[in-house]
Amino acid sequence: MPSANAALVDPRGPRFAASLTSVVLAAVLVTGSGALLAVQAAVFAVGALAGLQHSPYGLIYRTLVRPRLAPPRELEDERPPRFAQGVGxxxxxxxxxxxxxxxxxxxxxxTALALAAAFLNAAFGYCLGCEAYLLLRRGGARLGAGA
Structure with a gap:
């Protein structure tokens, strides 16, 4: 359950971002491009440090995809997917x-390990980084501001 000061996000946004991430990481595996992987690292960094709403993929989702969808049934705490961005x-x-x-x-x-995690989220809605966040929290770890 989110705390009173936790940011809330549409859960479809991180899944959309995982789809784009999967495409980029697959391209990295095919091309062996360290430069392309560095670009993906920058995308992860923005999501992890500035928040999902500031991530390039979050901006694409919010401006191009979300307006075409029905409102989400519920919102989720941003902290687990933001932690997952840090793992990525x-x-x-x-x-x-x-x-x-x-x-x-x-x-x-x-790259293959990151792709496996991104694909699990994109295809099945299972976020490994989010699950790791929750396990660490249950274990008493303090994770970032407001955790």
């Missing part, structure tokens, strides 16, 4: 370093 950022940065340093195996592995 860690994998994307690791992969970017791997690709740019010539350790393609590291770039491939980190």
């Amino acid at each position: 950022l860690a994998f994307a940065l690791t992969g970017t370093v791997g690709y740019l340093a010539g350790a393609d195996w590291l770039g491939l592995t980190a």
Whole structure:
């Protein structure tokens, strides 16, 4: 349950973002482009640090997709998907370093793991990073401001 000061988001937005992320990460795997993965890392960074509403994919969803949909049945706490963006950022940065340093195996592995997580969210609505957030919270971890 969100706290009184938690931002609330349409749960379809993060799933839409996961769909775009899946396409980008699949392109990275096909091309081996560390530069493209760095761009995805920047998208993750904005979502994790500034909030989902400021993420480029969040802006696309809010301006082009959401107006064409019925209102969401309910809103969800932004903190779990925002934490998931931070997890994605860690994998994307690791992969970017791997690709740019010539350790393609590291770039491939980190990208494939991030793609698996993004695809689970996009296709099935199962957010691994969100579940990790909830497990950590149940374990008593303090995660970021307002956690």
